[in-house]
Amino acid sequence: MKSDEIYEVAQKYMVAGVSAGGRYHPTIKKPLILDSVDGCYMRDVDGNTWIDFHSCSGATILGFNHPAITEAVEKAVQKGYFINFESEYHTKLAEKIHEMIPSAEKVRLSNSGTEATLAAIRVARAHTGKDKILKFEGHFHGMHEFVFYNWHNRLGAVDASGEIAKVRDSGGLMNCTDDLVIVIPFNDIELAERTLRRHKDEIAAVILEPVMFNAGCIEAVPGYLQKIRDITRELGIVLIFDEVLSGFRMHPGGAQGYYGVYPDLTTLGKVLGCGMTIAALVGTDEVMSELNPRGSVVVSGTYTGPLIGVMGALAGLGILSAPGFYEKLNAEADHFYGKLNRLLSEKGVKAIVQGLGARFGIYFGLDHPTNDYREAARNYDGKVGQKFYELVMKKGLYFHNYGAGLTPMHSGITAVHTRKVLDESLNRLSDVFAQMSGRRP
Numbered sequence: 001m002k003s004d005e006i007y008e009v010a011q012k013y014m015v016a017g018v019s020a021g022g023r024y025h026p027t028i029k030k031p032l033i034l035d036s037v038d039g040c041y042m043r044d045v046d047g048n049t050w051i052d053f054h055s056c057s058g059a060t061i062l063g064f065n066h067p068a069i070t071e072a073v074e075k076a077v078q079k080g081y082f083i084n085f086e087s088e089y090h091t092k093l094a095e096k097i098h099e100m101i102p103s104a105e106k107v108r109l110s111n112s113g114t115e116a117t118l119a120a121i122r123v124a125r126a127h128t129g130k131d132k133i134l135k136f137e138g139h140f141h142g143m144h145e146f147v148f149y150n151w152h153n154r155l156g157a158v159d160a161s162g163e164i165a166k167v168r169d170s171g172g173l174m175n176c177t178d179d180l181v182i183v184i185p186f187n188d189i190e191l192a193e194r195t196l197r198r199h200k201d202e203i204a205a206v207i208l209e210p211v212m213f214n215a216g217c218i219e220a221v222p223g224y225l226q227k228i229r230d231i232t233r234e235l236g237i238v239l240i241f242d243e244v245l246s247g248f249r250m251h252p253g254g255a256q257g258y259y260g261v262y263p264d265l266t267t268l269g270k271v272l273g274c275g276m277t278i279a280a281l282v283g284t285d286e287v288m289s290e291l292n293p294r295g296s297v298v299v300s301g302t303y304t305g306p307l308i309g310v311m312g313a314l315a316g317l318g319i320l321s322a323p324g325f326y327e328k329l330n331a332e333a334d335h336f337y338g339k340l341n342r343l344l345s346e347k348g349v350k351a352i353v354q355g356l357g358a359r360f361g362i363y364f365g366l367d368h369p370t371n372d373y374r375e376a377a378r379n380y381d382g383k384v385g386q387k388f389y390e391l392v393m394k395k396g397l398y399f400h401n402y403g404a405g406l407t408p409m410h411s412g413i414t415a416v417h418t419r420k421v422l423d424e425s426l427n428r429l430s431d432v433f434a435q436m437s438g439r440r441p
Contacts, residue, residue, distance in 0.1 A: 003033040003045050022057075027389045027401045037064035039416045042398060050398040051425055053411045057400075058213070058245055059270040061329075061358055062316060063416035069274055072315035076308040083306045090305055093314045097272075097282060100252045100321055103241075103262040104282035108291055109305040113244035113269035114142030116279045117207065119299040120265045121146050123281070124205035124238035126290045126297045132179075132202045134195065136186040137164050138373040138407070140214035141207055141242050141267075145177045151214065152405040155377060156183065161198070162191040186212065187221050187371050193231055200235045205265075207240040210255035212373065214245060215407040216361020217354040221371050225261040232264075238287060244269035244279065245410065250330060250357025252321050274316030278309035319415075329415055330357055336413060336422045343426065347433035351384070359412040364388065377406035384436065391435055395428040 001009075007030045011017035018024050023031040035045045040063050042050045055061065062069065094107040110116045121133055133146065137156070141147035148169045150156055156165035164183040182203065184195050196203065210225055212218035232239040241263040243254045248271040251258035256266065264287045269279035281299070282288075290297045319325065337355040340362075344351045351364040363370070365381030382404055389401040402409045413422070 001045065003030065006033050006045065007031070022402065024403075025401050026403050027386070027393055032398065039063045039065065040414055040421060048396070050396050051421060052398050053413065053425075054398055054400040055358075055412050055414050056275065057270065058249075058359055058410060058412055059273065060275045061248065061271045061412075061414050062274050062319060063414045064275070066274065066316070066319075068315045068319060069276070069312045072311040073276075073308050076311040079307060081306070081308050084302050086305075087307060087310070089307065089310050089314055093310050093317070096314060096317045096321070097268070097280060100254075100257075100317065101243075101247070101266060101268070101282055102253050102256055103264070103266055103284060105285040106283060106288035106291075108281045108288065108299055109310075110279045110281060110299070111277065111301060111303055112142070112279050113242075113267060114144055115301075116244065116267035116269060116281045117141045117147055117240070117242055118144045119281045119297075120240045120267055120283075121205060121207070122299070123265065123283075123287060123290045123297050124240065126295065127238055127287050128204040128236060130202055130204040132182060132199065132204060134182045134184065134199070134203050134206045136208050136373075137183055138186060138212055138215045138218075138377070139207075139209045139242070141209075142244075143170065145173050146180060147207065148173060149181050150183045152402075152407070152409075155374060155406065158185075161195070162188070163195065186218070186373055187224055189221075189224055189227050192228060196231050196235060196237065200237065203235075203237050205238040205240050206232055207242055209242050209246060210259065210261070211246045211249070211356055213249070213359050213361075213410045215373055215376065216363060216410060217356055217359060218361075218371055218373060218376065219354075219356060220259075225259055229261050229263070238265060239263040240265045240267065242267050245359065247271055248317075248320055249359055250333075251326055271320070272317075273309055273313045274320075276309040276312035276316070278305070278313050325415070326357075329413075332417060332419060332422060333357060333360075333413055335419065336417075336426070339422075339426050340429065343430050343433055347430065348437040349384075349433045350381075358414065359410045361408040361410055362388070363408055373407070380407050387436060388432065391432045392429070395432055397425060397428055397432075 036043045098104045137150045140151045150167045151169045156167045166178050247254040247268045265283035292298045340353045364384040366379045
């Protein structure tokens with residue numbers, strides 16, 4: 001069946017014809033319906049081949065169909081691919097995460113990033129005896145009621161104290177959860193300190209993306225993360241790094257290893273499984289001791305730590321921790337981002353690429369680097385962004401269109417995007433940018 005036929009049938013049985021809302025691609029008015037994948041290439045059911053710059057929302061940093069992960073999965077299948085029980089591989093995976101992530105004294109597996117952040121907040125509340133969390137505008141922490149605010153919908157009003165009005169990112173959120181969240185801008189350390197001291201008796205945790213990959217790629221200003229760490233430690237507030245996206249992205253220790261700032265709790269996902277369905281909550285022994293059966297905080301599940309996911313993740317982390325892996329990955333990334341920015345300038349397209357490690361964002365409408373989310377949001381030209389998605393699809397490059405948003409979403413490369421593949425992609429992007437500016441290639 002061709003994609004149009006498949007999609008027609010899918011709409012009869014799935015809402016909007018998709019099994020997950022984010023898979024709908026507004027440019028092609030349907031999801032991309034794949035037949036097979038390998039490396040950094042995807043082939044759809046219509047016979048089209050794409051060079052992938054989506055990498056399953058950043059999960060497949062080793063590309064598709066990596067032989068080491070395939071071997072691990074096949075071994076798990078031979079063992080019976082059981083769930084709801086422990087194995088030696090669970091212990092080996094926890095040990096490997098402990099070795100790689102600086103703050104991971106203890107590990108608790110989960111199934112998704114959303115589940116991990118929900119667990120992290122529950123642990124922080126038990127540990128501190130307080131209820132509220134502080135999050136930052138533009139940071140994404142999953143799709144549950146305690147964090148689904150002020151991400152990609154619209155900018156909230158700023159009050160006299162500098163706090164930002166809550167903007168719900170979904171229908172169906174409850175009024176009562178609004179009062180449990182405090183939202184402020186990222187990268188304003190004086191405001192963060194004032195807010196934390198003002199609400200120190202209410203705030204259980206600060207949760208943040210150490211790199212704002214869910215707004216493209218916006219880094220913390222120098223010293224910001226360490227200052228947040230110092231203040232939260234002084235005030236007895238749990239610091240949570242949401243590294244579902246930044247984890248293992250540019251350094252074997254994730255953003256905390258890259259910047260040298262260590263939180264109390266960390267959530268991991270995406271690259272943790274290298275394509276397998278698995279996530280984790282990790283942290284200091286003191287705070288993680290709140291978890292059952294040692295403590296009172298219940299975090300468990302039937303499908304938590306399935307053998308296939310555990311063995312696949314263990315194989316993937318073994319590759320990521322090998323000497324030279326990140327030096328090569330980061331060198332290819334720097335080459336690609338530098339060439340992209342030069343192409344944009346040469347072709348007269350007002351945009352800038354910001355990237356770190358394997359993820360990047362293209363900020364159409366902005367012509368200089370920024371670490372200010374509101375500046376990025378106010379200058380981002382979404383109409384030009386939609387045109388870009390349309391043109392790259394015609395060039396056999398897959399950049400996922402998440403729909404209208406305040407800033408670009410993240411795209412990325414993988415370890416199998418070789419220099420040859422990247423240069424071929426740049427040739428195609430040169431034509432795309434020429435069309436966007438009205439210049440001939």
